[in-house]
Every structure is written in structure tokens, then in C-alpha cells.
Amino acid sequence: MPVRPLLPRIAAAALFASLLATGCSSGGSSEAKSENKDMNDNASKVSAQAKCADLLPDEASAAPALSAFVAKVRKFSACVHENGFPEYPDPDPTSGQVDATVNQAEKYHTPDFVVAVKKCSPA
Structure with a gap:
């Protein structure tokens, strides 16, 4: 079991929370996502990353x-x-x-x- 520093995990969680708070997602309601899209769909990930690229350092x-x-x-x-x-x-x-x-x-x-x-x- 690796022993890892806590700061990167906190930073990743903060980035994820800020992306959610600013509406950066693949779009649509959670119901529509679960009905129409596989959450692991690569196209959805690429789209979400493109929408939020300006927020990343x-x-x-x-x-x-x-x-x-x-x-x-x-x-x-x-x-x-x-x-x-x-x-x-x-x-x-x-x-x-x-x-x-x-x-x-x-x-x-x-x-x-x-x-x-x-x-x-x-x-």
C-alpha cells in the first residue's frame, strides 16, 4: 500500500469541486446522463475537458x-x-x-x- 502525500489528493478534490461548481461537465441532467450516456464514455470526457480547459493552470x-x-x-x-x-x-x-x-x-x-x-x- 503506497504512502502518498495528502496535498495532491486535496488539490485534486478541490479542482474537481470547482469544476462541478462552475458547471463544467459533459452537460445535461444527471437523469439524462444515466439514461443516454455511459459515464466512462471517452467522447464525454474529451468534451468535458475541452469545456473546462481554460480553468486549468x-x-x-x-x-x-x-x-x-x-x-x-x-x-x-x-x-x-x-x-x-x-x-x-x-x-x-x-x-x-x-x-x-x-x-x-x-x-x-x-x-x-x-x-x-x-x-x-x-x-
Whole structure:
């Protein structure tokens, strides 16, 4: 089971919620969608993405936020190493994603790890 940073999941949920709130969807009522369209229909996805493309950040504006995120995850990982978990995985240098094997993940379901996380997390 991978151990992943919470921030990307929160950002994805916020983006999804903002797209729903602004009406960016494949169109039509939910009843019509369920009757007339397969929700996994690729054409519907492409259409929805095209309608909302102007709401997505371009790569240049997203890069500083991603760099800052990766730096925070690196700092967190280093702190966890220093606080009793030297085997804690380092984040991917590009995405900031932290992957742990199932065997490693079991080590992180302990009270000691919770203490380390609280100590290493930003206030």
C-alpha cells in the first residue's frame, strides 16, 4: 500500500469541486446522463475537458507550486528519517510522490510514526 502525500489528493478534490461548481461537465441532467450516456464514455470526457480547459493552470504557472510542494515533501522525509525512521522512502524528485511497499507501510501504522509525523508536519 503506497504512502502518498495528502496535498495532491486535496488539490485534486478541490479542482474537481470547482469544476462541478462552475458547471463544467459533459452537460445535461444527471437523469439524462444515466439514461443516454455511459459515464466512462471517452467522447464525454474529451468534451468535458475541452469545456473546462481554460480553468486549468498552464504548465508554467503550475511548475513553481509543484517545486514548492516537492521541497516540502523532501523536508518532511528528511525529518522523518531523523526521528527514528531512516528507511522512510524519499520522495520522487519530480512529483513528490512517496511510495512504500506493503512491508514498509506496516512500519508506519505505529504510535511512534504518528509522533514523528506530527513533529515533522508544518504547523
